[in-house]
Structure formats: structure tokens, C-alpha cells
Amino acid sequence: MRQTNSASKNNAPRNNAPRNNKLKPSSHLIMNGSVRVRVIRTLLAIQDGHSLSSVLDPLLNSLHDGDKGFAHALLLTTLRQWHALARLLDTLADNPIDEVEVRTTIQVGLVQLLYLEVADHAAIHETVEAAKEIEFAHATGLINAILRKVAKNPSKFRKKCDKKHSLPNWLAYQLKQDWSEQYDALTQGLRQVAPMFLRVNSAVTSVEDYQQSLYGAEIDADIVELTTGFNVANSSETTTILSTKGLRLHQTTAVNALPHFSEGIASVQDMHAQLAAPIINKALMAKLNAEKSDTENTNNEIHILDACAAPGGKLAHWLELLSSNDSSSLFHVKQDDAEAKPLASKLKLTAIDNEAPRIERIYDNLQRLNLKQQDLEQAEKNIALNVVCADATRWQHGKNKKAATNEPVFDAILLDSxxxxxxxxxxxxxxxxxxxxxxxxxxxxxxxxxxxxLWPQLKAGGYLLYVTCSILKQENVEQMQDFITHHNDAAVIEFTEACNWGIAQTIGRQCLPIDSESGDGFYYALLQKTAE
Ligand SMILES: C[S@@+](CC[C@H](N)C(=O)[O-])C[C@H]1O[C@@H](n2cnc3c(N)ncnc32)[C@H](O)[C@@H]1O
Structure with a gap:
């Protein structure tokens, strides 16, 4: 039996921190036994270093439909309350409990009693039976005793559990350093269930019309409108204001219940994640507008980069904006202005990511949204999409071509880091x-x-939008401060007070997932390359 509760960092949730991929399949991922046994095994596999996204489907697929909802709630709630439950557990036992399997089983029992309102006798009996099935019957007396103690006064223990955060201490400490004012609300917010947001494909319909379609399907949703203001130095309009609308569902809903989901009319995307494509697109338009007034040359080919693109949520959003016929499109010309020319005659969009399996998910997403290369060609948008599997720390555009010039090529870069x-x-x-x-x-x-x-590959006058879904300053504002200290040709484009999202930082804005109705903890900073 293992004697520690510390998890390996290998194979951390896919889209994020560096990891090594040598993680072996976990012996805990054998899915048989009762629902509780399977949930306990799944939690053990996560402690072995497997990500939730890699183990959730095997768990749910192994169950009858009637059991899936309970298993999902049991697993997710145990994870959300994990560290708080572990601290409570340490106060409940006379002697320290070291065995990971025993601790995990008791935590699963505690969640049923404190958070899921499972009847006491069922929670205790079934959890003890699960312990027997997993072959550590030696601990059933201890498990039984602890769960009975808690069942006698659940509200007292729930209060105890809710009192502090449910984070590892090192993370709570860092959040206290970074966000002392927001600390309590933030750490409580992180244990809650996030709302479900939809992005509506603006190339196909409006947010208002899709909200009506949802009502028709008896799905209630509110329109959320985020306003962004930023000052573009060399643009004729100094302050750019843009509005981003999405939908927040009143209840989490299976995607196949959403009208026309499979036809690509809407996508599930956090509201704060929906800011990325409109901001970089608007910045790109500001650049092209500035150049247009300089040269009157609009017979131009634009090249843009989505630097860490998989699974393609923001890439698809950007393509939707580029494909729509409204003023967010570079190819749009006002109907009543015969003299007007589009901002771009042709657009090349390169998307890179270093994980091949995740790149497959880009193709799946684009297929559902009718945004594959053939779709773009049929729509006569003159957009050439090139998806590349490459390491963004080394990749150079055109490096493999004989005629590579090492000249900066990109007009705009989205770095969703x-x-x-x-x-x-x-x-x-x-x-x-x-x-x-x-x-x-x-x-x-x-x-x-x-x-x-990537920075040397951005043209002078071009924009780079730096995005993370981290709430740690070291990855965000401090990263940007360090970057501009070392790059004299980087100018910070300030977001203005018109922004109704996030907290202004010395560089960029930080969203914190505090409010149960708001989006996730994204950070945004917009940089422009000045003339060299
Ligand atoms: C935050 S996720 C991107 C999410 C994506 N932009 C979207 O909206 O769907 C970060 C991505 O960076 C990729 N990545 C990590 N290290 C990388 C590297 N060195 N080069 C290229 N991509 C990398 C990961 O595979 C992951 O897909």
C-alpha cells in the first residue's frame, strides 16, 4: 500500500502545465464493482496522476444510464471538496490515517453525508461495502466508526468543512499573496460549480435568436454582454469599444439537448474565454485600418497565428468572426459605400499546437462548426487555414521552406498560453x-x-494577445512585466474603464471566478510591436 497522499504531477489536465507523458495506465482504472467502488478507483487513478478528463468517460461509459448522474456528482463533489475533506478527516481519527485507499473511501463517504444528502444508512453501508470490495476489509471498522460519528451531527461537520478553502495549502498561500482582498471570496468560489455558457456562431445566427430557440426547447438562458475598451495608439479612433455577447444557461444541460448543436450553431465556451477572439480580431482590424489610411493599399494578404490552438475553441471563434458578414469581418464592406474596400483580400491563418491528439480535436470542432478549409472556400472567404503540430518554443514560420526569409510575417498573434x-x-x-x-x-x-x-515573428505594428486561464500573478501580470522589460519594442495596449469584466492590473486585466454567475479566471494582456 502506498503511504502518501501526494499526487504525481504527470499528466496534469491536458491543456495546461508542462508534464511528461510517460504515465502508465493506472491499475485503478479497472471499472467493475459497485458505483462507489468505481468512483473510488477513479479518484485513486487521479491521485496516480491521471487527469479527470482522461478518466471521466471510462467511468461513465462503464455504468448504466441510471447510475451515471450519481457517479458524476459523487466524483466531482469529492474532488471539489477534496482538501477540506482531507483536513476534516485528520480531525476525526484518533491516529493518522496514511493509506490512500482508506482515506479516499472515507472522503467519498463524507461527501455523501455532508454534500449529497444521501440517506445515512445508505451512505455508510454502501461505502463500507465498497471498502470490502476493494479488498481492504481491515479498515471497515474504522470507516464505519468515522462515518457514523459524522452522521450524528452532519451540519456541525459541514460547517467545519466549509469554513476554510478546499485547496492545497501551497496554492491557498499563493492566492493570499496575490489576492489578499479577494482571498476569501476567491477560495470559496473555487469550490463551486461553474455556470454553463454558450457561444453563438455569429456567422449563422444572433445570440437573441438562439436564446429564443432555447426557450422553444424549454431551456432558460440569460444573455451576458461583456464590454471591452482599449486604446490603440495609431488608430483614428483612439478608444476601441467592443461588445461580446454569450448565453448563460440556468442549468447545466447536455449538449445534445441544445437545438441545432450538431450543426454548429452554438458551442460550449466559458464567457471569459469568449473575449479572446473578438479582442485580437478588433486589434487586427485597427492595424489594418491604420495601414489602409497610410497607403490606401487594400490588396493585401494578412497572416495571423493561433499559437496554442488545441482543441480549437478560440480558433473556431476567430474563424466565426472572420466568416460572418457583419462589421467584425475583415472582408466586410458597407453595402451603401461603393468606394469601400475590404480590409483584407486574403487571409492566412496558421494554428499550431504541440499535441497531436489534441489537434485531432481541432478538426472535430471545425467540422461540427462547418469551418473546415473546404467550408471556408465554399463560402468564398479567401481564408487559408493551416494547422501544424509543432512546439511553439522553437517553431519558426516558413522554416522548412527553401525561401524562408526570417522576416516577421504575422499581423496578429493569439497566444492562449x-x-x-x-x-x-x-x-x-x-x-x-x-x-x-x-x-x-x-x-x-x-x-x-x-x-x-513568437515575438520576433510578429510584424511591426502587429498585435499579440496573451491569454491564460491562471489566477497566479507569476504567469500573468508578472510574466508580462518581465516580457516588456526585456523587449523595448513591446508597447502595452491598455484596457480602459469601459471594461465590465476583470480587475485592472498594471498590465492587462484579470478575471477571478468569484461570482457564481461569472466566467472563469482568465487573464488578458494586449501588446503591440512598435517599429524596429
Ligand atoms: C490553454 S490551451 C489552448 C486552448 C485553445 N486555445 C482553445 O481555445 O481551445 C494551451 C495549449 O497549449 C498547448 N501547448 C503546450 N505547450 C506547447 C508548446 N510548447 N507548443 C505548442 N503548444 C503547446 C497544449 O497542448 C494546449 O493545447
């Missing part, structure tokens, strides 16, 4: 088990390497 994903713990509560303190430093170094490699 790998990060510790501490801003999305509500959706991926396994992060609070899988991350280690060392990940912060390692991730910050990776981010700096990517920035360092």
Missing part, C-alpha cells in the same frame, strides 16, 4: 490534486520561452 489552469479549477477540480508548487515556476518558464520565440 499553456498555464497552471488555476482559473478553471471549478470545471477541472482535479487540478487542485494534480498541480504541485513546482509547476508554477516550470510553467512560467515555458510561457516565457513561447513568448520569446
Amino acid at each position: 499553456p498555464c497552471t489552469a488555476t482559473g478553471v479549477i471549478r470545471r477541472h477540480p482535479d487540478i487542485s490534486i494534480l498541480r504541485t508548487e513546482e509547476d508554477i515556476e516550470q510553467t512560467a518558464l515555458l510561457q516565457a520561452d513561447i513568448l520569446h520565440n
Whole structure:
């Protein structure tokens, strides 16, 4: 039996911190036995270093439909309350409990009693039976005794459990350093269930019309409108204001219940994640507008980069904006202006990511949204999409071509950087088990390497939008401060007070997942390259 409760950092949730991929399949992933046994095994596999996203489907697929909801709630709630339950457990036993299997089983029992309102006798009996099935019958007396003690006064123990955060101490400490004012609300917010948001494909319909379709399907949703203001130095309009609308569902809903989901009319995407594509797109338009007034030359080919693109959520959003016929499109011309020309005659979009399996998910997403290359060609949008599997710390555009010039080629870069994903713990509560303190430093170094490699590939006057879903300053505002200190040709584009999202930082804005109705903990900073 293993004697520690510390998780390996290997194979941390996919889209984020650096990891090594040598993780062996966990022996705990054999899915048989009762629902509780399977949930306990899944939690043990997560403690072995497997991410929730890699073990959730095998768990749910192994169950009858009638059991899936309970298993899902049991697993996710145990993960959300994990560290608080572990602390409570330490106060309940006379002697320290070291065996991971026993601790995990008791935590699963506690969740049923304190958070899921499972009847006492069922919670205790079934959990003890699960312990027997997993072959540590030697601990059933202890498990039984602890659960009975809690069942006598659940509200007292629930209060105790809710009192502090449910994070590893190193992370709570760092959040206290970074966000002392927001600390209590933030750490409580991170244990809650995140709301479900939809992005509506603006190339196909409006948010208002899709809200009506949802009502028709008896799904209630509110329109959420985020306003962004930023000052573009060399644009004729100094302050750019843009509005981003999405939908927040009143209840989490299976995607196949959403009208026309399979036809690509809507996508599940956090509201704060929906800011990325409109901001970089608007900045790109500001650049092209500025150049247009300089040269009157609009017969131009634009090249843009999505630097860490998989599974393609923000890439698809950007393509939706580029494909729509409204003023967010570079190819749009006002109907009543015969003289007007589009801002771009042709657009090349390169998307890179270093994980081949995740790149497959880009193709799946684009297929559902009718945004594959053939779709773009049929729509006569003149957009050439190139998806590349490459390491953004080293990749150079055109490096493999004979005629490579090493000239900067990109007019705009979206860098949705790998990060510790501490801003999305509500959706991926396994992060609070899988991350280690060392990940912060390692991730910050990776981010700096990517920035360092991509920046020379951005044209003078071009924009780079740096995005993370982290709430740690080292990966965000401090990363940006360090970057501009070492890059004299980087100008910070300030977000103005018109922004109704996030907290202004010395560079960029930070969203915190405090409010149960708001989006995840994203960070945004917009940089422009000045003339060399
Ligand atoms: C935050 S996720 C991107 C999410 C994506 N932009 C979206 O909206 O769906 C970060 C991505 O960076 C990728 N990544 C991590 N290290 C990388 C590297 N060195 N080079 C390229 N991509 C990397 C990961 O595979 C992951 O897909």
C-alpha cells in the first residue's frame, strides 16, 4: 500500500502545465464493482496522476444510464471538496490515517453525508461495502466508526468543512499573496460549480435568436454582454469599444439537448474565454485600418497565428468572426459605400499546437462548426487555414521552406498560453490534486520561452494577445512585466474603464471566478510591436 497522499504531477489536465507523458495506465482504472467502488478507483487513478478528463468517460461509459448522474456528482463533489475533506478527516481519527485507499473511501463517504444528502444508512453501508470490495476489509471498522460519528451531527461537520478553502495549502498561500482582498471570496468560489455558457456562431445566427430557440426547447438562458475598451495608439479612433455577447444557461444541460448543436450553431465556451477572439480580431482590424489610411493599399494578404490552438475553441471563434458578414469581418464592406474596400483580400491563418491528439480535436470542432478549409472556400472567404503540430518554443514560420526569409510575417498573434489552469479549477477540480508548487515556476518558464520565440515573428505594428486561464500573478501580470522589460519594442495596449469584466492590473486585466454567475479566471494582456 502506498503511504502518501501526494499526487504525481504527470499528466496534469491536458491543456495546461508542462508534464511528461510517460504515465502508465493506472491499475485503478479497472471499472467493475459497485458505483462507489468505481468512483473510488477513479479518484485513486487521479491521485496516480491521471487527469479527470482522461478518466471521466471510462467511468461513465462503464455504468448504466441510471447510475451515471450519481457517479458524476459523487466524483466531482469529492474532488471539489477534496482538501477540506482531507483536513476534516485528520480531525476525526484518533491516529493518522496514511493509506490512500482508506482515506479516499472515507472522503467519498463524507461527501455523501455532508454534500449529497444521501440517506445515512445508505451512505455508510454502501461505502463500507465498497471498502470490502476493494479488498481492504481491515479498515471497515474504522470507516464505519468515522462515518457514523459524522452522521450524528452532519451540519456541525459541514460547517467545519466549509469554513476554510478546499485547496492545497501551497496554492491557498499563493492566492493570499496575490489576492489578499479577494482571498476569501476567491477560495470559496473555487469550490463551486461553474455556470454553463454558450457561444453563438455569429456567422449563422444572433445570440437573441438562439436564446429564443432555447426557450422553444424549454431551456432558460440569460444573455451576458461583456464590454471591452482599449486604446490603440495609431488608430483614428483612439478608444476601441467592443461588445461580446454569450448565453448563460440556468442549468447545466447536455449538449445534445441544445437545438441545432450538431450543426454548429452554438458551442460550449466559458464567457471569459469568449473575449479572446473578438479582442485580437478588433486589434487586427485597427492595424489594418491604420495601414489602409497610410497607403490606401487594400490588396493585401494578412497572416495571423493561433499559437496554442488545441482543441480549437478560440480558433473556431476567430474563424466565426472572420466568416460572418457583419462589421467584425475583415472582408466586410458597407453595402451603401461603393468606394469601400475590404480590409483584407486574403487571409492566412496558421494554428499550431504541440499535441497531436489534441489537434485531432481541432478538426472535430471545425467540422461540427462547418469551418473546415473546404467550408471556408465554399463560402468564398479567401481564408487559408493551416494547422501544424509543432512546439511553439522553437517553431519558426516558413522554416522548412527553401525561401524562408526570417522576416516577421504575422499581423496578429493569439497566444492562449499553456498555464497552471488555476482559473478553471471549478470545471477541472482535479487540478487542485494534480498541480504541485513546482509547476508554477516550470510553467512560467515555458510561457516565457513561447513568448520569446513568437515575438520576433510578429510584424511591426502587429498585435499579440496573451491569454491564460491562471489566477497566479507569476504567469500573468508578472510574466508580462518581465516580457516588456526585456523587449523595448513591446508597447502595452491598455484596457480602459469601459471594461465590465476583470480587475485592472498594471498590465492587462484579470478575471477571478468569484461570482457564481461569472466566467472563469482568465487573464488578458494586449501588446503591440512598435517599429524596429
Ligand atoms: C490553454 S490551451 C489552448 C486552448 C485553445 N486555445 C482553445 O481555445 O481551445 C494551451 C495549449 O497549449 C498547448 N501547448 C503546450 N505547450 C506547447 C508548446 N510548447 N507548443 C505548442 N503548444 C503547446 C497544449 O497542448 C494546449 O493545447
